[in-house]
Amino acid sequence: LVYETISSSDVSTYDHILCWVRTSATVAAADLRLLLDDTGGAVSPETMVDIPAVSLNAWTYCHCTEVGGSEMSESSAATVIGLEMNANTANFTVYLDDIRAAKNVAGIKNWTLDYTTDALESTDFSASGIKAFIAGPSGWSGSFDGFKDGAPLSIGSQVGLELAESTTTTQMWLGNVIITGVHPTTAIDGVVAYAYDFQGTDALRVASA
Structure with a gap:
C-alpha cells in the first residue's frame, strides 16, 4: 500500500473514478485498487475502486468501478488517496496520472x-x-x-x-x-x-x- 495526502475532497455524489495507469507488468482487472480515506495511511479506507486490466507499459485510460460496501458515497471529506495490491503481489511499478472522480451526466x-x-x-x-x-x-x-x-x-x-x-x-x-x-x-x-x-x-x- 502506498498513499498520498490530498486536499479535503467531497466525492460522495460521484460513482466511479477515471485515471491514466501504466504498469511495468500486465495486470488483470481488480489486481490493483485505488483507496480514499479521511485518516492518514488509508488503512481502513472509506472508498475502494478496482482498476481494470492494464497491458504491459501501455498508458491506459481506466474506468475504475466501486467495490461493494466501500462506495464513493462514503467519502465526503477524503484527505488520503492510496494504491493497494489487491490480488497480485508480484514486483512491478505502477504509474498513475490525472485521477478524477466521475459520474454519469443526466439528460x-x-x-x-x-x-x-x-x-x-x-x-x-x-x-x-x-x-x-x-x-x-x-x-x-x-x-x-x-x-x-x-x-x-x-x-x-x-x-x-x-x-x-x-x-x-x-x-x-x-x-x-x-x-x-x-x-x-x-x-x-x-x-x-x-x-x-x-x-x-x-x-x-x-x-x-
Missing part, C-alpha cells in the same frame, strides 16, 4: 464520435502512376447533446469523457477531451437542450466486446 441522449487517421501520400517515381499512402497521426472528436440538467460545461474546459454503448463497462470509448463548442437551444413549447462539440486529446481507449 444526455445522443453522442457521435469521429475516430480517424491521416493518410500521408508516399508516392514516388516507382509508383507507376498510382498514388501510395501511409498511415499518419490519428485523432478523434465528436459531439453529444441532451436536455439541460445542472450547470452546463464550460467552453475550453478539459474533462474525462466516457461514451457508453451499453451498461457493460468495457463497451465504452474513454479519453480526455477539450470542450470546443456549447450550443444551447430552447423553444416556447420545449425544454432547454444543450449540444457540445469536443476535441479528443491524447490516446482514445477503444470500446471492446
Whole structure:
C-alpha cells in the first residue's frame, strides 16, 4: 500500500473514478485498487475502486468501478488517496496520472464520435502512376447533446469523457477531451437542450466486446 495526502475532497455524489495507469507488468482487472480515506495511511479506507486490466507499459485510460460496501458515497471529506495490491503481489511499478472522480451526466441522449487517421501520400517515381499512402497521426472528436440538467460545461474546459454503448463497462470509448463548442437551444413549447462539440486529446481507449 502506498498513499498520498490530498486536499479535503467531497466525492460522495460521484460513482466511479477515471485515471491514466501504466504498469511495468500486465495486470488483470481488480489486481490493483485505488483507496480514499479521511485518516492518514488509508488503512481502513472509506472508498475502494478496482482498476481494470492494464497491458504491459501501455498508458491506459481506466474506468475504475466501486467495490461493494466501500462506495464513493462514503467519502465526503477524503484527505488520503492510496494504491493497494489487491490480488497480485508480484514486483512491478505502477504509474498513475490525472485521477478524477466521475459520474454519469443526466439528460444526455445522443453522442457521435469521429475516430480517424491521416493518410500521408508516399508516392514516388516507382509508383507507376498510382498514388501510395501511409498511415499518419490519428485523432478523434465528436459531439453529444441532451436536455439541460445542472450547470452546463464550460467552453475550453478539459474533462474525462466516457461514451457508453451499453451498461457493460468495457463497451465504452474513454479519453480526455477539450470542450470546443456549447450550443444551447430552447423553444416556447420545449425544454432547454444543450449540444457540445469536443476535441479528443491524447490516446482514445477503444470500446471492446
